[in-house]
Amino acid sequence: MSRLWNFSAGPAALPTEVLEQMQSELPEWQEAGASVMEISHRSKAFTRVIEGAEADLRELLNLPRNYRVLFLQGGATLQFTQAPLNLLQGGSADYLVTGAWSQKAAKEAARLGNVRIVSAREPFIGLPAVRDLRLSSDAAYLHLCTNETIHGVELFEESITALATAVGNVPLVADMSSHLLSRPMALSRFGLLYAGAQKNIGPAGLTLVIIRDDLLGKASAQTPALLDYRMQAKNGSMLNTPPTFAIYAAGLVFQWLKRQGGLAAIAAQNKEKADHLYAAIAASDGFYRNPVLPEYRSRMNIPFTLPTLELEAEFVRASEAAGFIGLKGHKFVGGIRASLYNAVPLAAVQALVAFMRDFALARADSGAIETVG
Amino acid sequence: MSRLWNFSAGPAALPTEVLEQMQSELPEWQEAGASVMEISHRSKAFTRVIEGAEADLRELLNLPRNYRVLFLQGGATLQFTQAPLNLLQGGSADYLVTGAWSQKAAKEAARLGNVRIVSAREPFIGLPAVRDLRLSSDAAYLHLCTNETIHGVELFEESITALATAVGNVPLVADMSSHLLSRPMALSRFGLLYAGAQKNIGPAGLTLVIIRDDLLGKASAQTPALLDYRMQAKNGSMLNTPPTFAIYAAGLVFQWLKRQGGLAAIAAQNKEKADHLYAAIAASDGFYRNPVLPEYRSRMNIPFTLPTLELEAEFVRASEAAGFIGLKGHKFVGGIRASLYNAVPLAAVQALVAFMRDFALARADSGAIETVG
Numbered sequence: 001m002s003r004l005w006n007f008s009a010g011p012a013a014l015p016t017e018v019l020e021q022m023q024s025e026l027p028e029w030q031e032a033g034a035s036v037m038e039i040s041h042r043s044k045a046f047t048r049v050i051e052g053a054e055a056d057l058r059e060l061l062n063l064p065r066n067y068r069v070l071f072l073q074g075g076a077t078l079q080f081t082q083a084p085l086n087l088l089q090g091g092s093a094d095y096l097v098t099g100a101w102s103q104k105a106a107k108e109a110a111r112l113g114n115v116r117i118v119s120a121r122e123p124f125i126g127l128p129a130v131r132d133l134r135l136s137s138d139a140a141y142l143h144l145c146t147n148e149t150i151h152g153v154e155l156f157e158e159s160i161t162a163l164a165t166a167v168g169n170v171p172l173v174a175d176m177s178s179h180l181l182s183r184p185m186a187l188s189r190f191g192l193l194y195a196g197a198q199k200n201i202g203p204a205g206l207t208l209v210i211i212r213d214d215l216l217g218k219a220s221a222q223t224p225a226l227l228d229y230r231m232q233a234k235n236g237s238m239l240n241t242p243p244t245f246a247i248y249a250a251g252l253v254f255q256w257l258k259r260q261g262g263l264a265a266i267a268a269q270n271k272e273k274a275d276h277l278y279a280a281i282a283a284s285d286g287f288y289r290n291p292v293l294p295e296y297r298s299r300m301n302i303p304f305t306l307p308t309l310e311l312e313a314e315f316v317r318a319s320e321a322a323g324f325i326g327l328k329g330h331k332f333v334g335g336i337r338a339s340l341y342n343a344v345p346l347a348a349v350q351a352l353v354a355f356m357r358d359f360a361l362a363r364a365d366s367g368a369i370e371t372v373g
Numbered sequence: 374m375s376r377l378w379n380f381s382a383g384p385a386a387l388p389t390e391v392l393e394q395m396q397s398e399l400p401e402w403q404e405a406g407a408s409v410m411e412i413s414h415r416s417k418a419f420t421r422v423i424e425g426a427e428a429d430l431r432e433l434l435n436l437p438r439n440y441r442v443l444f445l446q447g448g449a450t451l452q453f454t455q456a457p458l459n460l461l462q463g464g465s466a467d468y469l470v471t472g473a474w475s476q477k478a479a480k481e482a483a484r485l486g487n488v489r490i491v492s493a494r495e496p497f498i499g500l501p502a503v504r505d506l507r508l509s510s511d512a513a514y515l516h517l518c519t520n521e522t523i524h525g526v527e528l529f530e531e532s533i534t535a536l537a538t539a540v541g542n543v544p545l546v547a548d549m550s551s552h553l554l555s556r557p558m559a560l561s562r563f564g565l566l567y568a569g570a571q572k573n574i575g576p577a578g579l580t581l582v583i584i585r586d587d588l589l590g591k592a593s594a595q596t597p598a599l600l601d602y603r604m605q606a607k608n609g610s611m612l613n614t615p616p617t618f619a620i621y622a623a624g625l626v627f628q629w630l631k632r633q634g635g636l637a638a639i640a641a642q643n644k645e646k647a648d649h650l651y652a653a654i655a656a657s658d659g660f661y662r663n664p665v666l667p668e669y670r671s672r673m674n675i676p677f678t679l680p681t682l683e684l685e686a687e688f689v690r691a692s693e694a695a696g697f698i699g700l701k702g703h704k705f706v707g708g709i710r711a712s713l714y715n716a717v718p719l720a721a722v723q724a725l726v727a728f729m730r731d732f733a734l735a736r737a738d739s740g741a742i743e744t745v746g
Contacts, residue, residue, distance in 0.1 A: 078447070111595050
């Protein structure tokens, strides 16, 4: 068996070099006399791992000094609860809904306090003009999902600037699970951001949280110590045993990213990959369609449809037979989805585009495409 | 470098065979064309992993059919919050405090509702007579920690039977983090039990929860979906992306346990290991001391002290130099602690006992022991 082209939305492809390093560090890791997953999280050896990972991450993100980095558990979904527990303070928060994930975040926050939903209209294909959103200037925060993994809607710098300007001093809180580390971003616009690891960071089971200092210490009294950002910051993410292997793996990914030339270099590759796939969709004469408005098309998650459900099912089967992993769309929206995370090489996208062209041509020849009308 | 004798309290030693299997399944796992941590948690291949792990666990534990198994995140510490959110129902719960961990559990539960602390007296060295505990017969549940990892206090079948009898229909809720899977147990006495993985189950970042069917569906309205046992049971622990690599690793550990002959066989080994170490402590003429009452001495975590703090510091240094990992006691209680989890072989304990004898003899010869008086 060899490694196949992997377009999984998450858990997603990791760099082969990283996996090979993990392999070479089993069953013994460096000079530890044990694997990295068998030593105390408070040991000197593991302290070097977590501190090194944080330093590399800060360098990659060019993170200002007044932000804290936390390595937590529970996925972005636990952040849907943790963020309001820590930041609502009995007030009201605005939730910008641009797809399935920001919608889920709003639903969980509504259990805990006053939530005002500011929604893009369905189907989710982008953002209305910011002036039409009627954002509150006195909200505890504005929550948004800057890349909707299911709907393939990404907010780029211009949208973020417009939103930040519209809300003034209201902190932006963002779920960045599926595009953090995919390109340089001006993170100083955000009060809190979080990301499940299983896209561009590492294995599932680790959640990265980045929070501005002044937002620590505002948790409600019922907040469990484990879910209090201040307590976690004070304890170096070790209020209890953190997911040590996943943190080690994330550290290897950060080192790999630095070897690639950092986020500017990886962003150029990601843009080339996405452009190549969107161009193939555009060149298919409507056989493949992506519904998202051009300026909101995600470079990470590219959903597309085929003329019929039957053709989509056939595409999934044929792609698996041809050695592609993870192209079936999310059950919420159906269709096909290709996730082009950092570890997916251009060669994978080129192979996919060639496969898509052949698939469409064969169906056009056989007359299947005529069923669209 | 070779693998050293590892007595870490957690993250703890894993079976070398398991680590070698992980190594052989990187960077490609079986026929997947990717590693196990790069594929969808909803894929057929991963479904086989999680279902296989559950089936093996059920067989090992001889788990009755009316219990559900959940693979969650957040450690036992998140269960300190999740259990009361799901089970308090506006009522009151009894918390039996026998050491540091049950104390922490009580503290977290008290944020969420009415908690009655039923405490063993400090220092924590065992359980008072159950008739003296004044347990409530109308509590929502009785929470206990059946093996206190820091204090080395374990509750065996007789204590559990006495507690279960005393509370009648009140469900027992237990933190079993550091001894689940170390010996056969009558789990049908419990309504809910949970364990952080990083002792006898797998890498840190996975929490095993086992709950009786009739206790599902009682969560309070503010309970986040992610922390609602019923929702997790309904979604096969996949309300969001679970820690897939840790679940895979736990599955390998369960297979290894079956190859060892299951829990009866591993329990015999664990008893032999613990007996050997306790005998060495008893034979040291008071140089090493374990404070726990004999019938509550843990077979998993064995804390002991030396005559002076200086000797303890010297013991830690010398043991590390001699190639032992993880013998420094927890900061709460100081001293030394040897954790003898399933993956720690008898040979490791024999090596430790020989080291302890030599260390004590050398200090007695040099007169250091006379400082005790």
